[in-house]
Amino acid sequence: MSLKSSVFIATSLDGFIAREDGGLDWLDAANATVPEGEDCGYHTFMNSIDTLVMGRKTYEKVLSFGQWSYGNKPVIVLSSEKIEIPADLHSTVSHSSESPQELYTRLSQKGLKRLYIDGGITIQRFLAAGLIDDITITLIPILLGNGKPLFGSFGKDISLRHIATKTFDFGFVQLTYQVVKTT
Ligand SMILES: NC(=O)c1ccc[n+]([C@@H]2O[C@H](COP(=O)([O-])OP(=O)(O)OC[C@H]3O[C@@H](n4cnc5c(N)ncnc54)[C@H](OP(=O)(O)O)[C@@H]3O)[C@@H](O)[C@H]2O)c1
Numbered sequence: 001m002s003l004k005s006s007v008f009i010a011t012s013l014d015g016f017i018a019r020e021d022g023g024l025d026w027l028d029a030a031n032a033t034v035p036e037g038e039d040c041g042y043h044t045f046m047n048s049i050d051t052l053v054m055g056r057k058t059y060e061k062v063l064s065f066g067q068w069s070y071g072n073k074p075v076i077v078l079s080s081e082k083i084e085i086p087a088d089l090h091s092t093v094s095h096s097s098e099s100p101q102e103l104y105t106r107l108s109q110k111g112l113k114r115l116y117i118d119g120g121i122t123i124q125r126f127l128a129a130g131l132i133d134d135i136t137i138t139l140i141p142i143l144l145g146n147g148k149p150l151f152g153s154f155g156k157d158i159s160l161r162h163i164a165t166k167t168f169d170f171g172f173v174q175l176t177y178q179v180v181k182t183t
Pocket residue numbers: 008009010011016017018021022023024027054055056057058059061062078079080081096097098099100118119120121122123125148
């Protein structure tokens with residue numbers, strides 16, 4: 001089986017993953033309405049991936065929470081610059097400045113099966129390189145008007161095949177798509 005790359009992310013209904021300043025207060029407020037024990041498929045998804053690949057800005061945001069959420073799961077942080085990795089994360093977090101294609105090829109050769117690609121700019125770069133296989137978006141019932149977008153301009157259309165829609169009583173709607181590969 002070849003290496004798959006997946007997106008699993010929450011956005012406002014108008015397609016933003018964070019406020020301009022990176023703020024996630026709207027997402028925290030929405031998550032506070034989720035009944036205990038419901039994780040919208042997050043743990044099942046996490047159990048299906050070998051490694052997380054995240055952009056430097058997402059990494060810095062996650063670090064700012066003060067509590068590392070990914071346990072022993074390997075995390076590769078993409079940045080053109082050197083990044084700070086706290087001593088207690090040295091065994092799981094690594095840095096790369098490879099292009100999406102270089103990273104994909106290297107991890108593929110290592111025998112990995114599924115990557116979790118996270119961060120708006122990072123997802124856009126992997127999509128533009130034709131390296132995303134499936135996308136799960138949990139729509140949060142809020143319009144932010146502006147912020148950091150999940151998607152951008154790719155210079156070409158990217159066709160998607162609808163796989164599933166799940167609606168939650170508390171107002172979230174989760175859409176799963178497969179990316180139609182054209183090459
Ligand atoms: N709503 C959600 O579920 C969700 C999920 C994830 C993140 N977020 C939020 O989204 C925000 C971050 O997203 P973002 O779109 O601003 O950025 P991002 O994708 O997290 O990070 C972008 C940075 O990643 C680095 N990068 C990406 N690909 C690279 C490559 N191939 N080679 C070298 N460097 C690469 C660059 O860092 P350098 O500039 O250092 O070169 C780039 O500036 C945060 O606020 C985060 O909390 C929300």
